[in-house]
Amino acid sequence: MKNVLGREIPDYIEGYGKVELFKGAFKNYGLKEKIGVKVNSVKPGEEKLLDSIDDALNKIGIKDGMTISFHHHLRNGDFVLNNVMHAIAKRGIKDIVIAASSIFPVHEPLVEYIKNGIVTGIVTNYMSGPVAEAVSKGLLKKPAIMMTHGGRPRAIESGDLHIDIAFIGAPTADTYGNINGVYGNAACGSLGYATVDAEYADKVVAITDNLVTYPACPIEISQIYVDYVVKVDSIGNPAGIVSGTTKITKDPVGLKIAKIATKVIELSGLVKDGLSFQTGAGGTSLAVAEELKNLMREKSVVGSFAAGGITGYIVEMLEEGLFRNIFDVQCFDLKAVESYRHNPKHQGMSGSMYGNPHNKGAVVNNLDVMILGATEIDIDFNVNVTTGSSGVIMGGSGGHSDTAAGAKLAMVVTNLIKGRLPIIKDSVTTVTTPGESIDIVVTEWGIAVNPKRKDLIEKLSSSSIPTMTIKELKELAEKMTGKPEAIEMSDEIVAIVEYRDGTVIDVVRKPVD
């Protein structure tokens, strides 16, 4: 069976079930249903504070086959997932599905649990490091399910992803379960990805190392969603949670790309009052933000909002008055955390509000300009940010597909050649984001505009920016590197790539060693 992008996908996948094929980025809208939720109502006088994770597991009655969830705001500093899994593993529990919004190298202990069948399923929007490698080797019993940051809340709200227990790493919590991420040793700022877990899981456990007296204001996750509170010594290592600084690239190629990208943004006509903007925290992406900042100053433009994972660079733009507001689903550095704590213009948003295609309009729908990365791009503009050149999983959509679908100008910025390999292929190893939602690819050698964006081609036609078709750009790269050999893949499916609407856009197969 092939989906609309020509990706070969079985109609039934063992450990996943019946496949709903991707039909196009905007084909699956209309009336959608959020499922009901069971709530254990709490009487006056009842308490929620427990002594340990073990106590919580006892109270809830952890069982084989349960799905347990985690949020990833503590990133590579997270202790919560490992500590909870340690407590579960000790009990001889099997067949756990880990629904973590992202998985990082710090979660390496999962590999052992995968090998011995304690963990048999993973649902995540992004994974890198040993767990991703283990999944790529086919060690996980069921194929991993790769979602997007907007697709995950959609799946949870619709009931496609049922969570038995949500464990919420809480930088600050009170005894009755109010949570915020702005105070405490592990302060990470916005808790946007955890909101939906709290709202929809059968049971919700707050795990905190900063238990404060009631109430833990400002409240990001309310007591009305939390069953139990557990105090632990530490929920994470601050050094891994927020980087002290995120840095603009100093690489001249990256800076050149950023200059071209900003010129394109200018020529697109979007740089005017009300401009909305999002970029990742990569060096080249930040360089675009820096160039755009200068352009906005020059033109005296006041943007409406900057969104996404937020860095100090974006905070500076807010503070300078270049944007009226920030929408923050996740803080990438300490400056962002501090701004989120203090500045009412720095608005938090849930993962659902950020990118869920099946609510009444996510923030991504209002994005003008989105700066995206890519591991591979193909001649149909499909982008891979899930697997590396060896076919091994080293990322995932995160918000890639969500923002690409929403933004008026979804722009991939990338070196044309990375690690002596051309970025543009006839066909990407894995489709993460469909080409129909990518408007333009910007490289140091020139740009390629998606042919469906005739308006943009027209706007750029008189510029001095080298403009090519995507095939020409591909051939240019191949002239320099030679045509790379295709990676050989087995038939074994190790991961399913779900588009944000829950349809299957691709599968990841195990590379042949």
Place this chain on the structure above:
Amino acid sequence: MKNVLGREIPDYIEGYGKVELFKGAFKNYGLKEKIGVKVNSVKPGEEKLLDSIDDALNKIGIKDGMTISFHHHLRNGDFVLNNVMHAIAKRGIKDIVIAASSIFPVHEPLVEYIKNGIVTGIVTNYMSGPVAEAVSKGLLKKPAIMMTHGGRPRAIESGDLHIDIAFIGAPTADTYGNINGVYGNAACGSLGYATVDAEYADKVVAITDNLVTYPACPIEISQIYVDYVVKVDSIGNPAGIVSGTTKITKDPVGLKIAKIATKVIELSGLVKDGLSFQTGAGGTSLAVAEELKNLMREKSVVGSFAAGGITGYIVEMLEEGLFRNIFDVQCFDLKAVESYRHNPKHQGMSGSMYGNPHNKGAVVNNLDVMILGATEIDIDFNVNVTTGSSGVIMGGSGGHSDTAAGAKLAMVVTNLIKGRLPIIKDSVTTVTTPGESIDIVVTEWGIAVNPKRKDLIEKLSSSSIPTMTIKELKELAEKMTGKPEAIEMSDEIVAIVEYRDGTVIDVVRKPVD
């Protein structure tokens, strides 16, 4: 059929259905279910702004028999309910059920719609003025359903109260449906009661007179819940929305009651760090706040939170550091609105978080001291704040039953005699709040402690406060006024009084003229 309080209630009521009898304030807890919600998902590029209320009614397809909802933060200054009903009435639509969190004298036009069958049902937590009088006269086809501020979100979340269209008066909104109550001509502060309507109604329409460019931060109600936005000239009259000032009573009797009440609070042992407190905006209740303020200063006590409908007096206590936080479901005056806008310690809460008995613990569960009013109290400590001495509806629970159930010390403060009638009766005309959740009655002549609070009787035993049984207090009043004649009631049920858990605690019958 009689419920546990001995109130005579049919097991089936025409226009209401099968009756679930009240069994006790804490009998109906355990696993509860929130229902699913249908959502019309919004694609990038789709817009929400409509030209008029009529346009919204067209888009949605308003039909006979629909339930439409309103919030009451604009109180007696509200134009939204009347304007929407005017547009509906013009269409010849019949059989509308109005689910308004409260109904005020300004909503008098409803009386005509009740008379001609355009409106045949009312669900509300409080009503006063012409509509309440019309309901009392039996003009409404179906009995009105009187809920509580916590019971309403419970009913909506559980599906007991299904809302077809929620109309949300929005002091500020952007074109994509983000709403806040802190800016605009009709700024009313917290929009706590509207939250659940936005989350659960089939369709949600924001009606605003202050349409701002996207995004309308700080966001109280998110774009993900709003289908349409309508710009109108005015959503309300600020003079009726917030009173410039709420005033402490100058009546010596009220001041005396406040002094006794505060002494009781002190002797209860609750005046210590972490104290939590709520009071209404009545003159005597505010006088208690004033006395308590002095006591807290004197004892250098820092309370945890003050909750509820918030007045400037409570804001002053926050600003002075007497409380660490405020939980605000509704602002009563301009000072409260301003504080809510600027002070991060002034935390908003939804009606569900405030008082819903069937979530994982409402804020009322954490109240130490609650100061309550009463129209009548009976010798079982049952309180009536629903009907007046003539049997006519002139109020309703609001948060009365919710806070009484939650607070450690639920205290009724009242003159023993009002309008030459004794407040304490053998049996109240209508039970709003069950006696088991009332701990003490404080009058200018003395206090009566609920016999189940042996601990409190013990603590007060050595004080000089005149302490009586509730019967003694009743007899004392009757000595002064004579025993009032009972109001004669017909059999016709004009309203159902639901306790916060959805069971029927009483019915209101039509008084005999």
